[in-house]
Amino acid sequence: MLSLARGRFLRLFIGNMASGKTRHLLTEIDTLRRYGHKKIAVFKPMTDSRSGRGCIKSRKGDEDAAEEISATDPRDLWAILRAKESAAGCRFEVVAFDEVQFFPRNSGLFQLVRHLLDQGYDVLASGLAFDFRGEPFGSTPDLALLAEDRCMWMTSYCTKCGDRAPYPQRIINGEPAHYNSPQILVGGDETYEPRCDEHFILPGRTVPGVDEASPQRKIWPMEVTPEDN
Numbered sequence: 610m611l612s613l614a615r616g617r618f619l620r621l622f623i624g625n626m627a628s629g630k631t632r633h634l635l636t637e638i639d640t641l642r643r644y645g646h647k648k649i650a651v652f653k654p655m656t657d658s659r660s661g662r663g664c665i666k667s668r669k670g671d672e673d674a675a676e677e678i679s680a681t682d683p684r685d686l687w688a689i690l691r692a693k694e695s696a697a698g699c700r701f702e703v704v705a706f707d708e709v710q711f712f713p714r715n716s717g718l719f720q721l722v723r724h725l726l727d728q729g730y731d732v733l734a735s736g737l738a739f740d741f742r743g744e745p746f747g748s749t750p751d752l753a754l755l756a757e758d759r760c761m762w763m764t765s766y767c768t769k770c771g772d773r774a775p776y777p778q779r780i781i782n783g784e785p786a787h788y789n790s791p792q793i794l795v796g797g798d799e800t801y802e803p804r805c806d807e808h809f810i811l812p813g814r815t816v817p818g819v820d821e822a823s824p825q826r827k828i829w830p831m832e833v834t835p836e837d838n
């Protein structure tokens with residue numbers, strides 16, 4: 610009986626917009642196909658409209674065909690994968706996903722990817738780390754746990770100053786978007802720019818992690834105030 614190699618790996622390209630995540634994903638796919646002779650199935654959420662229908666595309670212009678699956682219930686992947694394997698007459702070795710942030714945490718993508726790994730597939734993925742609020746985006750952080758040290762952080766640079774830019778600044782009608790605008794806007798007039806900590810502007814932002822009354826802040830103050838003379 611043929612036994613499958615278990616405990617395959619997930620390689621995740623994670624970072625901000627314009628950091629080369631999709632470009633690196635496409636390079637990896639091309640290398641594995643061309644030199645590793647691997648059969649690869651590529652998927653993306655239907656939510657992704659930037660690349661156009663039925664494909665994934667880097668900002669540089671590289672592209673590859675991709676099957677679109679539901680962002681809220683990505684289990685349609687199984688039927689598509691089986692059909693592709695039947696048509697090819699062999700088992701695929703690698704499954705790739707672009708834009709994994711569009712799969713919400715409760716979509717089941719984490720469990721699906723873990724199952725793919727258990728089934729002997731290697732998995733490649735790319736995803737935005739933070740949303741326009743500077744908060745963890747969809748399934749990306751969950752997949753980072755599965756990727757372990759194969760999580761590759763891609764850097765982008767601030768459009769204002771050129772510093773490292775972790776956050777996507779959402780701009781609507783030339784103004785920074787309010788904290789309360791929805792996490793995902795489909796087909797809107799908004800644009801995005803990579804921004805650093807200093808130039809990331811988010812009107813209405815609350816800071817839930819900060820406790821002004823915390824005793825630690827009194828014992829170890831974060832801000833040093835000049836001493837009175």
Ligand SMILES: [Zn+2]
Pocket residue numbers: 767768769770771772804805806807808
């Ligand atoms: Zn900046």
